[in-house]
Amino acid sequence: MYYAHTFVSWLFFGFVFYMVTRESIFYASLRQAYLISPMNASRISSRTVLFMSVPTSYLTKEKLAEVFGDAVKRIWITSDCKKLDKLVRKRDKLAFRLEELEATYVKSANAARLKSMKSNDQEAALDPTSAHWSRGVKRPTHRLQFLKRKKVDSIDWVRGQLETLIPKVSIMQMKHRIGEAKAIPAVFIEFNTQTDAQIAYQTLSHHAPFQMTPRYIGVPPNQIIWSSLRYSWWEKIVRKFLIQGFIVVLIVFWSIPSAFVGTISNIAYLTDLLPPLRFINDLPTVIKGTISGLLPAAGLALLMSLVPVILRFCARHTGLPSMARVELFTQNAHFAFQVVQVFLVTTITSAASAALDQIIKDPLSAKDILAENLPKSSNFYISYFVLQGLVLSAGAVVQVFGFIIFKILRIFLDTTPRKLYNRWVELSGLSWGTVFPVFTNMAVIAITYSCIAPLILGFSSLGLYLVYQAYRYNLLFVYDNTVDTMGLVYPRALQQVLTGIYLAEICMIGLFAIRAAIGPLILMGIFTLVSILAHISLNEALSPLLSALPRTLDKPDTNSGERDDQKEPSELRRRKPALFDEPPIDEIGKEAAFEKETTVSYATPSRSSSGISSASATAASSGSWPKLRKFFAFFLHPGDYALLRKKVGQYAVVNYPDDIAENAYYPPSVSRPTPLLWIPRDAGGISALEIEATKRVIPITDEEAHLDEKNKVVWDKVRLRPPIWEEKIFY
Template identity: 50%
Template sequence: MSSNSTAAPPPASLSGMVSTLVPVIVISAIYLAIFIVLRKSKRRYYAPRTYLGSLKDSERTPPLPTGYFNWIRPFWKMPDVYALQHQSLDAYLYLRFMRMAMVICFVGCCITWPILFPVNATGSGGQLQLDVLSYSNINPDTQVNRYYAHALVSWAYLGFIMYMIMRECIFYINLRQAVLLSPFYADRLSSRTVLFTSVPTPYLNEAKLRSVFGATVRNIWIAHHTKELDELVKERDKNAYRLENAEVKLIKLANKIRQKAIKKGAAADEVDAAEPLGDAESGSIAARWVPHKKRPAHRLGLLGLVGKKVDTINHCREELERLIPLVEEAQAKYRAGGFKATPGVFVEFKSQSDAEGASQILAHHQGFHMTPKYVGIRPSEIVWSSLSIPWWQKVIRRYAVYAFIAAMIIFWAIPVAVVGTISNVQYLESLSFLTWLNKIPSIIMGVVTGLLPAVALSILMSLVPVIMRLCAKLCGEPSLSRVELFTQNAYFIFQVVQVFLITTIASSASAVAKQIADNPGSVTTLLATNLPKSSNFYISYFIVQGLTIATGVLTQVVGFAIFTILYKFLAGTPRAMYTKWANLSAISWGSTMPVYTNIVVIAITYAAIAPLMLGWATIAMGLFYLAWRYNVFFVTDTTIDTRGLIYPRAMKQLFTGIYLAEICMIGLFAASVAPGPLVLMVIFLIFTILFHISLNSALNPLLYNLPVTLLAEEESTRLLDVEAVSGADPGQSASHDSEKVANGADSVETAKAPILAADKKKANFLIKFLKPWIYSDYATLRPLAPRNVSLDPYGEETLRDAYFPPSVGSPTPLLWIPSDLAGVSKQEIAHTSRVIPITDEGCELDDKGKLIWDREATRPPVWEEKIYY
């Protein structure tokens, strides 16, 4: 084999990085400029949490200065814990993970760069450009002892990461306990309600369940099949909103024609006094301008395209007159237990400690019965279809879903492998049928191997979370929070396999395809030499993710355009305008968290192989942290509450990066014939496995349950707080009362049991960092929980229907139409209100036919109070 046949082409690692960096910087700068300009004027999209009337005062964020740059300092000074106190535990821990990921990558730079850069750069491996700084630049024939540096650095860095995982799990446990035991969470209905799934038929009886759980039970909701009721409610609502749309359309059309008549010179009084085409009881006011043939109409056939054509307003009134009594009758029948029961039961206990105790006991003497059990599920998050699935179907479905996901991973590997091959396509030009690649200019080749694969991979992976959520519901996950947690796990596996492993293997294999074809026996050595080169793709991937995607998250140009178009041109009714205006976007934990977890996993794996990646990973995670920090504070809302469980899952998933790093180093040392470093890494791998097992054994029960010791301690402390408050002088002013309550709370704090008020010696940062079980314990983190917000008492109807399916408590919709100068809305209200509630308050139609409503108003007619379940 000649030297010419085996020589690899010059690497394009530097040109690839530059070719990716230049366009990405340009795009990011444009995005950032758009954000800086639009943030001043488009407050609804870039700072809705500062003023929206649909938010409670406790949920709002103080506004930032409106200048181009003077907002940066106040934003920087806002503490992350603000998200915990004004939004949710998930939101705060989401930001904390970004920060911890940035710290892990930055510390990796501090550990690896001073040692491995000079070791690699002087390794006599003959590599060029960025490859000089990687493991592949060490000559295994003459510089084998240099591998000890990689082994020892791996020990130090991976050991630090394992400590960080343990430390953050301890922090999470104590913070979660402090938050969930605070009055704002402990007094919620969901905190004392347990969902029992797979309940056997003999126990689908309230009296039987009360005999099992005793006097601690307060309320019981047994789920029933609601298919018939759901269809009735769906049909009722469809006709109601169709009627609302038709009423608004009629009002707009009548006023448009009326305005044309006025513009032609007729006085408004003369136009309004025109002879109607019918009597006052048949909608004659609108009939003065709108002929019968132009009234809103639709067809009764498929998709409204075929079938008999009917007047929409009259037809919907008739349908609602029929459907509303049927719905009310079916709802009463459900409450009376007239539908078939499903194996899902919600049991409300008298206290949070009773609920936690019931969730941790063995409820039934047979396997798979009355289990699994869940505490803290909010009614709005329940996947009602999952409650009807029997236990044996859940087992079958779960394994079927696992098989489907495995098949998807295999299927997705094909296009992802193509992307990985493109990232190193220049190495294939030595193959006879690909010699034309030599003619491609280096700049274009840099874009093709750098930017194009990274963008293609991001688009390819965006489809996966949607499928994963469907899989979660198919296998019987009972709540949207559990669906997100399932998606987080499944999508993380996808990210690791597709974005990392398949791409790395394909990239490495394409880099040495010609050499392997000429000398198959050298496959191990060649892959060991070229595996570090696949890091060049991930440098480009981090650049795209960190700059373009991070600034895109901040700017949300596409989302802003869609919002503007939908609001201005497609929101044609007051309800549609209010809904679009008042509803904030939400973060999908299951699809966002795995992306960033995988970035850290890739950085950890390549830490000792190609340390340069840690720098770009640090920048990427830092930019993501800042972008999401702004969004969490000012833009997004939390609609799904996992009670913080996304955080320990993400932290423990970093073990994947540790194991992959150890396996890769073992493989590289073996291929390089370095027995000393190889033995060191095998020893550390064994230590990692033992550490992982011990960590799970010690902390897993605390991640998901609340301990009885703290439950009892917190309840006794709250009793002391109540006594301190009740001892205040009622004749004093409200402000003085508040001061006494605060002082009383302070005095109570000093009288608490040792578990809440343990004395700690003052310590420096290093001691606090090394001893989280002391300096980040429950008593330390307890003040971080939201304590200045109180829960409104639950109404009788709210408690009655809390854990019934939505269709059971669904009221007849209130139709909302705009008022108009012609008086069409008043007459339509007179006619329609005989069938269904309707109002024209809070919105009016102006002379130009535009809907005008008070955006600052907190309670328009269709406003619904947010209930903290």
């Protein structure tokens, strides 16, 4: 029987390892095909490298241009913006406060006018300066902190503050632009091509240790954590170890509440040990099943919901320079949390609580008793998979909290056109660093119990399938990808799935050792060693492919079957410059029948799509055997780069206006302009008077927003481009 378990586990674990390896190779090739495509290669983030811990002697554009040569296109030397950040935050806070005060005052005046109209007052339609209803409207006031007894007009006071602050901010922004501010050891260097950027990224830039390193490529400006750029190399090292130590301590002490949740799953056994709990035995079977099944699973899910907030806060304070790196750090830490707390601690406490009385009476028999009760703890995870599958999928589809926020809270919180517009256009973001570990851990649990309690595979498959369907729908229609990790989250999750194989092998070895099954024990030990060696080899093979782009793909081999429209954009410009200017509509295809006016040129279908269609048609007409042979060929050799590059498609390059490109990697406080205030227009003309008084200090408008007959703020949803609309730049 034990030999049967051994060989079945070999087959299953080998199949899991092969599928992870195959998917990793396929994804690495697919990722390379996308990153080298003309659209992505022309992005400014793909051609820009961030160098940290730059020596003071190299913090000049001349010196950096001398190091990297003619490949350099632009250089941004980051400056210390702590004072400027405070001033810009204060300016924006005052500006939006003025906007809200103006909107509140306009609404109050319009309410007085509507009340006057209901009483058939003939002066209601007169000019607001002469109508008596306007004289009864109270302007917003507040007390100054240093003169608590004195009241001031809030609108006039904020205008005065902005009148002083806005010029001060503009002067300081100009100093940062021309290089008069204090520089910090971080520079952004834009290169002419993606190839030049990759060469600089993969080259050792300085002879001294910890200088001009670490380096990062593909970081969009809107995802940079600017406060982390000012840290020196030793500050980042100290912060990293302190945060990692704190997370380890947190994992250890978090075991206390997690262990308590695990004991609840075997409450039937604890009632015999703890007499005060025996009243549970008299409860109906349904209630007892809920207490021992769903209640612990719900408690564990609630307990773990607090972890991502803490981990992401820790990640932001390690000195990581981008939100993508924060997500990757959070993914690793959260996965460790999930495996230790949700799986290991809960499993051990669940198995131990089931036989605690016997262990107390005979401590030496603990290993045998735990081995017998280990499969029983799978009952908890069956409930966990069902709960996670139903609750997560239902919550993701129904979006209860989103409905409450959008439909109910906006009635009380959104008092200005800006707030209404932002609520309307902003989509929910998805934090991959906390989403993936939950489902990766579910896969780890299923693999670990696969040969101990095979029934769990069915429930885990059902739960993961429900979650997959829900997230698939939301990713297409509901969620927005706010953090671009360059596709590094998924391959890391694949590697973490292999943790389940190691845990399962350890469990099998432990069970064989307890039963004194020497032969199966040796065989499983050999298989574990082979798994470790294979995993090390897999990491050595894939790590370079996921951290950088290979030079061999810069100029595709002519034998790969790639045509000119699949080559680098720089090479295409030299050979066929007209291809990148204005392609004829008849060659683009019927899908591109309209053209949107935009700052950035977005993707258009390539000419190679017709080639794929014809190839597919030829394969379809040749019978089922070639299809089957092609399927197995692709299944066994998933890393066919030429085929994957055709699947990705060749889209148009991204073009940037000069002002966007020049300001791309300045800190936000350096490039952020004074905000435009947007207030609702009223029929009485109060908004026009306020605009006239405020526009000399700060830009303000009441276009495309008005107060309706119920005195509610309404913005024009037909044009969809209100005054505060900004083009989303594809950096």
